[in-house]
Every structure is written in structure tokens, then in C-alpha cells.
Amino acid sequence: MMKKKLTLLGLAGLLALVTGTATAGDPLRVGVEGAYPPFSWKEADGSLKGFDIDMSMEVCKRLNRECVLVEQEWDGMIPALLAKKFDTIIASMSITEERKKKIDFTVKYYNTPAKLVAKKDAGFDGTAAGLNGKRLGVQRATTHQCSAEKLFPGAELALYATQEEVWQDLAAGRLDAQLSDSLQAYEGFLALDAGQGFDFLGDAIDDIECQGVGAGFAVRKEDTALRDALSQIILDIRADGTYKTMNDKYFAVDIYGN
């Protein structure tokens, strides 16, 4: 009896190998960044931690699929998704029209505004005129690159591969200001020792064309079934209180937005 079951299992496994199609049992390959605390960062032992990582795990659990986290440098995220290196991106990617030309998104899973950060006594304000001729740092291929070019055309733009490099150069004094997600800025810099002496400059960036309508999970355009399943899971996680538990582990405020 036992043996027969095993044989059947073996056959099923072989079938799955031969057909190679994505079934419910296949692992879900999730593209993550790992350099964007507190949403994702890498521990000294190489393990990934953060809100995006917790979110990935919860999604896989609800899909009843194993999670394979694939680390990917930010400016190669979309090409890697299109090249099928993973099935979805769960890496705080904002839903924008420009990106929708290439890929598709679920509903948002959080929405926090972007803000400028500069020295406390910067001596200029967060307007286009104030930033004229100033060195402004942003992470490459983000919504902030788009906003920075649009709203602060007179600033000298410095592009970085990771947000952590932006913070390093801001702290070192190579940048006059930087533009990024306000929550990440607070948790990942302003609240730390390195960020002492720095503060937000001006109000939240009002630029829906570049900034989009919040962060969602990204999928390839043809994977509509996966997109809808993921969207439903986000709404479920929000509705049944799991979201609050995950949110409160990292943040003092609710980051879901309006």
C-alpha cells in the first residue's frame, strides 16, 4: 500500500517535471531587494528580513506554495521579472503608468509619501528654486528619479544603485539633499545615529504621475490569474487583521494609506 502511494507520488513528480507547468505545488519565486530597511534588508548571516519579506512569506502561505526569495539589484528588477527569473516582485515597487507599460500590478499594499531630506540647517527650502544648483541624490530607476527630474530640473542629479548608498553620501556631505520614501527615510536613516543632524525638508511630494498610487506586487502582463490571486490576498490580509500585526512589528503608524 505504502509502496503504491510512493510510486504514485513519484509519477506525479515526474509528470510535473515533464510538463513543467506552474501548478499550486510549485514554489513561488519572489523578487526582493534586500537593501531597503525596514522593508527589506540582509542580516549578517545572509538571511533576509523586513516588511516586504514578511509579506512575501504570508502570501506564499496563503497560496499554499513554497517561497523562493530571489535577490535582485533594483535597476534590474523589471528586466529580471520579464526574463522570468521570478514570478512576482514584492519590493515596495510603486504602481506607476510608466511601469504599467511593461508590467502589471496588484492592488496597493501600502502607500507612504515621498519627501526630501537635508541637513537641519540646510539654508535652502524644498522648492525648485531652493534646489537650483544643489546636488540631489536619488536611487536609480525609482519613482523618485522621475519626480526629481520633473520637479527639480535645476538640481544636479546623482543616481545611486541602492538607497543605502544615497544615505552614505548624504551623511558624508557629498549631497545637499536626497529624495525618497518618507517612511524609509525615517526608519532607515533619520532615526539612526547616522541620521542625526538631518531632517525632512518641505512637505510630501505631490506628484501622482511619477509617484503613482502606492506600492503593489508586480507580475508579468500575461499572468492575470496570479495578479488577481495576489490582489485578493492583499485585501484579505488587510481585512482579517494580519496586516496590523505585520505593520505594528515595524511601524508606529498605519502605512496602508488612504
Next chain:
Amino acid sequence: MAETDRTFFDYLVYVSENHSPLDFMLVADHIDKFFYGTLLTIEITLLALLIGGVMAIPLAIARAYRHRWWNGPIFGFTYFFRGTPLLVQTYLVYYGLAQFDFVRESFLWGPILSSPWWCALITFSLNTAAYTTEFLRGAIENTAKGEIEAARACGMSPARMMRRIVLPSAFRRALPAYSNEVIFMLHSSVVLSTITLQDILGVGRWLNGRYYLAYEGFITAMLFYMALVFIISRGFRIWEQHWLGHLRARTTVEG
């Protein structure tokens, strides 16, 4: 109606965006950025080669003649710069030095070490100096015995022999190796884009970051690098014909 109103230019944009594997109109829109990137790439590569090349001459002589005090430290210098990747060296200078308060408070920080341009130039110059030192040393050591004997027989002092005989001959023989070094340096200059400089690759990465079009940015960057390599190798071929003409096989004219 709308169809006929469309100009030929609109049509090109439409084809480029929807039917072409490469959005060439988008590249054409930003081609000026690529030319500025090319200028930066050439500027830093050339300056680094110049500074590194000038540094390499005394270092190579000291190495070739096994100078009692200098040989060891120079060997350490070339071993370090040839044994580690340029990317790591650049990070060390750019991000590494910025960590120390005393560096940030020193007089060098404001004008030089805070600028990615200077950090890159310093690292690239030291890197190419290390490689050039070693193959120039080889060329000096391999100077034909007869040339040196002849120079001595003419009563040349060691300094004059170096200037008139050894170095000119070593430069000629090192030229083919040097053309490789120049092309390697050009290829290595892509490191510039990792420390916020908008070199050719930097512009390619900017385009990818702005429009999420990887092919457009990187293929254009590749074409620019290929054009530069073509020009460099052509230039060196002409230079070699001029300098190494005496080594070519002679052709005799049938009478």
C-alpha cells in the same frame, strides 16, 4: 482623418514605440546625453592614462634596476593594484575614505575627496600606473645587450644612455602591450557609473532607470564603446607602423 493628419515624424515615433524591437526614437531623443557621457569617459580615461603613464616611467626604471630602497615598496604597490579589482579600489577611495571623520574634516575633502570625479581619477591613475610599470619594466629589462654595449662604447653616461637608448627602445617594444592597457582602461571606466558619474554606461543606466528600457540604454552604450575601441585600435596600428616599422619583414623589389 486622424490618420492623414499624422506627420511622418509621428509615424516614426509610433513605429519605434510599438513595432520596433528597439525604441530608436527614444534613444535619438537622448543622444546628446550619450555624447556628454562619451566626453566624460574619454576625459577620465585619457587623464588617468597620462598621469599613470608618467608615474610609471620612474617606477619601472627603479624596478628594472632593482633599486635598493624603492624596488620593494613599488613591487608592493603594483602587486596590490594589479591583484585587486578596480571596482573595489574605487569603492575603497569613494565610500571607504568618506567614513572617517578626519578625512572629511581635512583640507583635501572639500576640493578633492568629496568629488566622485577626483576619486575616480586618483584610483584609475594609480591602477593604470601599476600595470604600466610592470610591462615597461619587462621592456627595459629585455633591452638588447648589444645596444647597451654600443652606448657604453660611445662613452654615454648612464643617464644619457637611459634617455637616448634604453627608454626609446623600451617604449617601442612596449607599444603593443600598451594598446591593450588603453582598451582595458576604457572598458574598466564603466566603474564610473557606480559612483554617480554619468559616463556612457551611466547614461545607459539612467535611460533604463527612467523608462524601464534595458536594451535601449545598454545597446546604445555598447555601440559607443565599440566606436571608441575602433578608433583606439586604429590609432595604435598607425602608431605601431610608425614606431615599429623597422621590425616589419622587408619586401624586396624585383628588378
